[in-house]
Amino acid sequence: MGSHWSAASRARALASATRLWRGSLSQPLLTWALVLLTVVASVAVVTTGNWVPVSVLILIELLGAFLLRLRGMVVLCSVIAAECVGMVVARSEAFNPGEMLVQGVSIVALLAFAFHREQLGLQGAPGGLMLVDLRDRLAAHGRIPRLPAPWRVDSALRAAYAEAFSGDFVVASTAERGTLLEVAVVDVSGKGQAAGVRSLLLSGSFGGLLGAMPPEEFLPAANDYLLAQDWDEGFATAIHVSVDLSTGEYWIVSAGHPPAVQLHAGSGRLDIIDSIGAPALGVVSDLRCVPVTGRLLPGDTLMLYTDGVIEVPGHDVEMGIDRLMGAAERMLSTGRGGAEAVLAAVRASEGDDRALVLVHRDQS
Template identity: 60%
Template sequence: MARQMSATVVLAGLSFLVGAGLLTWPEWLTPASLLFVVLLGVFVLRVRAMAVLSAVVVGQVVGLQLAGFTQFAPGDLILLGAGVLAAVAFVRSRDRLGLQGAASDLMLVDLRDRLVAHGRIPPLPPRWRVDSVVRSAYAEAFSGDFVVASRSRSGNLLEIVLVDVSGKGQDAGVRSLLLSGAFGGLLGTMPPERFLPAANRYLLAQDWPEGFATAIHLAVRLDTGEFTVSTAGHPPAVQLHAGSGLIQVLATNPGPALGIVASPVFGAHHGTLAPGDTVMLYTDGLVETPGADVELGIDRLMGEAERFVATRSGGADAVLDGVRAGDTDDRALILVHRD
């Protein structure tokens, strides 16, 4: 409170200096100079202090105008009024965080970094590689798609979950952060077949108005190459067989999206990754196009995978760029290789 009062007093004093400058050096200072003071308040003040500063600035303009010391052009008054209203509205929306200025920005950066950290793939033994990429809609800082991964204590089992939260970009970012932490805590603490049911119960307990998410869960034995993949309302995984050159869609009899049904049943596909094989996980942002069949999108994605992955000429970034899905939706792609 003391810092807020001090900052408000300093900025109010600065606004009076600017007002005096408008009278003394009109060729150097314009009415828009007061917007600079308001802008400084956006960086350091919370909503109540910002309201006080705005009132001081507006009162000063009205006083100068009525006293006849200076005459503001109508355009200047409109610009100044709009700037003050926009500044107060922005500070009010940010004040919900309980912080102000750089502190709130640093907190958002930390939250984003935590979301990225949850998706880091643990170190793998030789001849195993995971290549992943997540891109948010319109290149925003937060994405509705996220990855969590875990490796068992024995080191023989790798689990990866790719989740697509309802919504996109910043709208889904908060839910992504909460779910990534919860799913990361669940992953590896129970048998793989129990993960999706547990994640579904957690999501139902949140009781969000828009609280569903699709997910695909992959569990791979790193000693034998045997794997199990299960889906919850999510596009199917794809396996690239190095020996035959076959690219196979892995049918899993998918269950419903997480957070919709109380006791869903999730089917599973069991297979084996032979040396040279790859399993590909992805979100619907890569394969869904308005007005087009999603199967065509999957075929296009498989074609790009054959072009880059099967020929070892590119990785996840190259496949995602080749699909050219656009940036209107979040997109994520994971490639699990056994060399």
């Protein structure tokens, strides 16, 4: 476990925080406690000269934004606005227009922040824990099951502009008593936070479908699910690979996704697997996928990725694939690194989500 919590531990922490919020911490009590604190601060500003600055009220506003819901923030900010007017009347010579302007801007900004959190349903301090839990659940869906030797799966996932949520995700499962590995890499339309909610929903649904049905039915079922959502921007590309861990034979289908690449250990050659045979998910009602088969020999690697890894503005996709293959050859053939090293070597644009998965069959 190290320094990372398990999903169960995070869920217990979130539940405990929510119980604390609903139980011992009363919103009216917190609101009036902060109002009383502003009264004390305002009196100190008026009576102590320059020892207590009027900006101390901003600290109370920030505390309120962290602890209070929208109604409590409206009450708190209204009281602070009235107190500022009263302080100006009581000691007009001690205040300058700039201080009052900063107070006004801070009140408007924090009320807008509280309103936005209210719309999202993130009420009070535990709201942040909920976002963390959702992000970690999205990452957990892509956790690769434990595989028997000599098989390994290495993956790297980066969101656009280093945001917390990504429109790319990976789901994986093992079936047939652990002898069949299934991995799906999905690229949801949009990027970063704009696609994060859709990724979370789809990763949970696709993760439930994967391994629960024959491999040839997975992408059609995923397509039907996506069409049923009726989203305005509701398409996604996907590639699905099934690997027989006893023989190394694999089966690939794709829906509008960039082609997989196989590194042959014996010759060092990299081959593009022409697996693009169907439109993206969520576009047509009757999705027909054409499978491509092959075999991973000892030392071979199968590489799956999203278009953010290969697309460069103003350049052809083929050039991006060539750049990826060159990076993979340098890193994988020489044993200098895995998925993270390949992704770093490609130097893809930070403006798009990127996912890379390597399925290795080590030398016996």
